[in-house]
Amino acid sequence: xxxxxxxxxxxxxxxxxxxxxxxxxxxxxxxxxxxxxxxxxxxxxxxxxxxxxxxxxxxxxxxxxxxxxxxxxxxxxxxxxxxxxxxxxxxxxxxxxxxxxxxxxxxxxxxxxxxxxxxxxxxxxxxxxxxxxxxxxxxxxxxxxxxxxxxxxxxxxxxxxxxxxxxxxxxxxxxxxxxxxxxxxxxxxxxxxxxxxxxxxxxxxxxxxxxxxxxxxxxxxxxxxxxxxxxxxxxxxxxxxxxxxxxxxxxxxxxxxxxxxxxxxxxxxxxxxxxxxxxxxxxxxxxxxxxxxxxxxxxxxxxxxxxxxxxxxxxxxxxxxxxxxxxx
Numbered sequence: 001x002x003x004x005x006x007x008x009x010x011x012x013x014x015x016x017x018x019x020x021x022x023x024x025x026x027x028x029x030x031x032x033x034x035x036x037x038x039x040x041x042x043x044x045x046x047x048x049x050x051x052x053x054x055x056x057x058x059x060x061x062x063x064x065x066x067x068x069x070x071x072x073x074x075x076x077x078x079x080x081x082x083x084x085x086x087x088x089x090x091x092x093x094x095x096x097x098x099x100x101x102x103x104x105x106x107x108x109x110x111x112x113x114x115x116x117x118x119x120x121x122x123x124x125x126x127x128x129x130x131x132x133x134x135x136x137x138x139x140x141x142x143x144x145x146x147x148x149x150x151x152x153x154x155x156x157x158x159x160x161x162x163x164x165x166x167x168x169x170x171x172x173x174x175x176x177x178x179x180x181x182x183x184x185x186x187x188x189x190x191x192x193x194x195x196x197x198x199x200x201x202x203x204x205x206x207x208x209x210x211x212x213x214x215x216x217x218x219x220x221x222x223x224x225x226x227x228x229x230x231x232x233x234x235x236x237x238x239x240x241x242x243x244x245x246x247x248x249x250x251x252x253x254x255x256x257x258x259x260x261x262x263x264x265x266x267x268x269x270x271x272x273x274x275x276x277x278x279x280x281x282x283x284x285x286x287x288x289x290x291x292x293x294x295x296x297x298x299x300x301x302x303x304x305x306x307x308x309x310x311x312x313x314x315x316x317x318x319x320x321x322x323x324x325x326x327x328x
Contacts, residue, residue: 066103067107107176112147161173
């Protein structure tokens with residue numbers, strides 16, 4: 001998929017939709033988490049079976065940061081669209097599209113699994129849930145009712161705050177106890193780069209080269225969440241790690257955003273190129289939003305979008321237009 005076997009989780013995700021979304025479908029867009037939250041949860045179960053539980057946890061750590069950015073920065077923690085079951089009467093469902101149903105939904109299922117006693121109990125329940133509601137469109141309250149029926153004898157279930165989980169905006173009220181063993185190496189290398197004095201020899205070895213693709217993503221994501229890097233560091237990093245020739249779009253995406261954050265000129269053409277050849281909204285929108293925030297390059301971003309708007313998927317084009325404050 002990316003030349004490094006790293007994005008197989010995308011295939012796992014789409015296969016999982018055979019059960020979560022196709023076999024059992026959400027009643028309407030307000031209950032979209034029944035599609036995507038369940039699918040992300042299942043996708044990570046597959047990753048865990050393939051690569052071990054630390055890999056499943058690491059995948060969740062990566063996306064937890066995406067959820068934080070969406071809730072706390074892009075939408076705002078009090079935005080009603082960050083609720084798991086948002087009220088969409090009079091709202092364009094496209095405006096509500098974000099990682100919230102994916103990651104907040106998956107986190108809720110992780111919480112429910114922990115609450116009832118772990119995977120050995122929860123996974124058989126999921127199988128019965130798919131069988132119970134096969135070929136039906138359901139809402140969150142039908143899921144809740146069936147869950148409570150199946151776990152009526154579990155005392156801990158009484159403590160579940162369904163109203164807050166379903167209806168309140170903001171980040172999840174529960175964060176799983178992630179195994180961060182794989183992430184720590186990424187964090188350590190990011191700290192080395194942040195603390196490195198460019199007037200001294202670079203202290204880096206083959207840490208990055210030995211990372212898995214997801215560890216490389218976490219390394220760059222950690223830097224992205226910090227202060228802008230000096231241009232000399234970006235130049236050294238790009239050359240040392242051959243980031244400009246990387247074939248993994250998840251890594252390239254974060255590398256470009258890191259450059260934009262520092263207002264590093266070489267990142268501009270790469271950002272505009274990726275934003276116009278990679279159609280996935282998860283990449284296109286953040287790139288254009290980042291470029292809009294770079295005031296000196298804002299008009300170039302707008303002009304590029306307008307030149308390519310007709311080539312984009314309709315929903316993506318509409319969302320980017322709103323991000324760039326382009327009126328119809």
